[in-house]
Amino acid sequence: MTNPDHDYQSAHEIGKIFNSLLDRQVLSEFFLESARNLVPADASLLFLVGSNEQIWLEAQTGDPGKPTVEIEREAHAVLDKGHPALDGRSLFVPLLARNNPVGIACFFRKPGEPVFERRDLDLVFDLASQAASALKNLFLFEENVRMARLAAIGETVSMVMHEIKNILQIAKLSDELFRRGIKDKNQKFIDHGLEGMSKAIHQMDGFVWDMLSLTKDYKIECQKVDLKVLLSELEQDLSGKAKQLEVKLDFRAEDGLGPVNADNRSLYRAILNLAQNAMEACGKDESWVRIRAKSCDSESYEITIEDNGEGMSPEVKGRLFQAFFSTKGKQGTGLGLLIASRTFHAHHGVVQVESELGKGTLFKVTLPKNPS
Ligand SMILES: Nc1ncnc2c1ncn2[C@@H]1O[C@H](COP(=O)(O)OP(=O)(O)O)[C@@H](O)[C@H]1O
Ligand SMILES: [Mg+2]
The missing domain is CATH 3.30.565.10 (Histidine kinase-like ATPase, C-terminal domain)
Structure with missing residues (x-):
């Protein structure tokens, strides 16, 4: 006989581990494994929900004995209803974070195995809500990283453009001076123009060098x-x-x-x-x-x-x-x-x-x- 309090307790302990996992795939697989330990199932699948309610298969264990597209359709229907579905050999549990669906977990038992019961559903539902909040945090974290990356790209592009514009400005003015020097036969203008252009090239060279040293596979040659x-x-x-x-x-x-x-x-x-x-x-x-x-x-x-x-x-x-x-x-x-x-x-x-x-x-x- 298993002690239900003990099962709830371990679901809570596992929930703490969910929060410490920073890889979505690892978290998804760990959730399925933990759920299968609580309510033994022959196969389990976890679909995650993206924007515009699109779902995709993130993790799977075992063979459910029917095509994934069929399970996906059923999962969609359960998600639309917004509450779990228990049907003897299958158990569908939405992962809800503050009432928003983050995913849906599906469990299957082969014929001949005991059917799923209400208690199984309750146990998995508890674990699923903890996995849901950990996944939601992970989604937010990934979104933040994407936004930070985008902001860094924006900042980099504007800095690069600013620097290039400055250097181009020197090159343009020097070019004008040089041309006027040639036209007016003014050696001073010619010299200053050439000097300015060489300065611009020198600056551009240094700038490119600096930018290269910021790239991922920057290597020095000694x-x-x-x-x-x-x-x-x-x-x-x-x-x-x-x-x-x-x-x-x-x-x-x-x-x-x-x-x-x-x-x-x-x-x-x-x-x-x-x-x-x-x-x-x-x-x-x-x-x-x-x-x-x-x-x-x-x-x-x-x-x-x-x-x-x-x-x-x-x-x-x-x-x-x-x-x-x-x-x-x-x-x-x-x-x-x-x-x-x-x-x-x-x-x-x-x-x-x-x-x-x-x-x-x-x-x-x-x-x-x-x-x-
Ligand atoms: N020798 C220094 N004395 C005082 N502040 C410095 C010195 N070197 C760097 N800093 C500070 O560090 C900041 C970052 O330097 P850096 O990465 O070269 O960027 P930038 O020179 O474009 O501001 C500077 O803006 C400045 O506040
Ligand atoms: Mg500086």
Whole structure:
């Protein structure tokens, strides 16, 4: 003799497990298995209900002995009525979450087996309502993930368009200047036009590189990199912006550091992103940004990017590496640090941040000399 209280108790315990499952298929199969333990059945099927009352077979155990389409039709009819159907060899139980159908479970027994009884229905109904609320939560969770993805796509597209438009604007103006220079035989215009176009190409190249490092299968390609050369290129690239922002740049790579194994372009873009942030954080008189590269030991080297700029609040420090997090409004993409950290992690490196509001910020990047 089974104890009905005990069965209800275990249905309740199983319900708790339902809520912890985050995979719809696993939850559906687990529900059918648990139901079959409570009310033995030779076969069981679970149909889920989508929008516009469309149903589909999500999970099945055993052979019900009749075509699925026929069962589906019966399941539909039961769902339309909105309450369970008990018919000796078959048991149809709607999964209702706050009175809304989420699915319908169907159980079958072969001829010769005992018929389903009212008690079986009650037991499964209890379990079904717990599975229904877990499934409903899962549907909402999936919907949230889809919406978040859609929002991220929208945000990415608008950021990409904004950036491309800016670069195109430089290219267009430079092109005009160049053409006018040719027409008027004005060498200054020609030079400025060419310089602008080369700047636009350079920017576009960097932007594409940054975007590639955000893709799912981003891989680095390591080669011998001379950090001294990399830093002096960076200094040259940033000198215009430094002048404009009145920031004193100070780049130094330790003597005898030797070449390191790294992805030259990616590493360059990552340090550039950190250096740009450091410069953008500066605003007061006598602002400076110091970039240093040195060897820590035979295994690793360290790059530090330090500024005496505005520093960060604990909230900014905590959200720093989140995609699209920026305190710069339209001027920021909120992707620079994400790109940089992905690159450092791809090199098996570690990034640490120390920052004090009003005093400045230090990013310390430790990288292995030979990332495997
Ligand atoms: N050196 C720094 N000093 C102060 N704040 C910083 C510094 N570096 C990054 N931040 C903060 O982190 C945010 C995210 O940086 P990032 O991912 O590069 O995006 P963006 O520069 O486009 O805003 C910045 O908006 C800024 O608030
Ligand atoms: Mg940035």
